[in-house]
Amino acid sequence: xxxxSILAAALGYGEGQLFSGATGVLADAYAVGAxxxxxxxxxxxxxxxHGGRETGLALVIGFGLAVAVSLLQLS
Amino acid sequence: xxAAIFWSALATGTILIGMALAYLNLVSLRWTGLIMALGAGxxxxxxxxxxxxxxxxxxxxxxxxxxxxxxxxALTFNLADRWMxxxxxxxxxxxxxxxxxxxxxxxxxxxxxDGVPESLVLGLSLxxxxxxxxxxxxxxxxxxxxxxxxxxxGCSPAAGPNARSPGxxxxxxx
Numbered sequence: 001x002x003x004x005s006i007l008a009a010a011l012g013y014g015e016g017q018l019f020s021g022a023t024g025v026l027a028d029a030y031a032v033g034a035x036x037x038x039x040x041x042x043x044x045x046x047x048x049x050h051g052g053r054e055t056g057l058a059l060v061i062g063f064g065l066a067v068a069v070s071l072l073q074l075s
Numbered sequence: 076x077x078a079a080i081f082w083s084a085l086a087t088g089t090i091l092i093g094m095a096l097a098y099l100n101l102v103s104l105r106w107t108g109l110i111m112a113l114g115a116g117x118x119x120x121x122x123x124x125x126x127x128x129x130x131x132x133x134x135x136x137x138x139x140x141x142x143x144x145x146x147x148x149a150l151t152f153n154l155a156d157r158w159m160x161x162x163x164x165x166x167x168x169x170x171x172x173x174x175x176x177x178x179x180x181x182x183x184x185x186x187x188x189d190g191v192p193e194s195l196v197l198g199l200s201l202x203x204x205x206x207x208x209x210x211x212x213x214x215x216x217x218x219x220x221x222x223x224x225x226x227x228x229g230c231s232p233a234a235g236p237n238a239r240s241p242g243x244x245x246x247x248x249x
Contacts, residue, residue: 024199025126025133025141026141027144028126029127029141029145030151031148031192032126032196033144033148033150034152035148035192037149038189038193039119043112050105050108050111051105052105054109056112059116062120062217063116063119064120065113066117067124070209070210
């Protein structure tokens, strides 16, 4: 699993070099679309099943943490 | 290329932490669900801000293209997911071991499919920006911890000592 994820990242990297500029960011958008479907279909569904009522709160905390990391990196 | 491999290894390596925690039986199923939700929230923010905003900035007014790109990715994953479920991987993330009812190949392929979008975003973002998005690495790392649980259901102590299913071996590998 880990090895294949790494392979996919390398693949994504190579793919990214094929499309540069506007096409490249569209490839990003494509991957993001797929990612969001995966999140809803697999991850959120599964976490809700086990996490109970506080699942939504945990999700928002995660959102906030990632925003904080983004801001830390930008500054 | 090396950077992509390094960051991806770092972000997915936490799956091993999850496996260790599952093996030691330290954390309850409920907390696993909450950690997964935390990771999902982090991915939503990390995956939408940087890639989508930079895409919007770069297309110079042709915003419809970004929308079409996102829709195309979503449709592709939906179709692939449907295909995987058809092969028997529908319960792949189930932490209580319901995946034993699916076919081994279906679950394996389905789990791999789940990992593809995040790896793609990671690899692509490394090409377009010189700096890696720490928020995204963080998000993927967190969300991978619970996946270590879901991985070896028949092998975890929670499933009982005699719950070893035929597919146990490769599921531990992943």
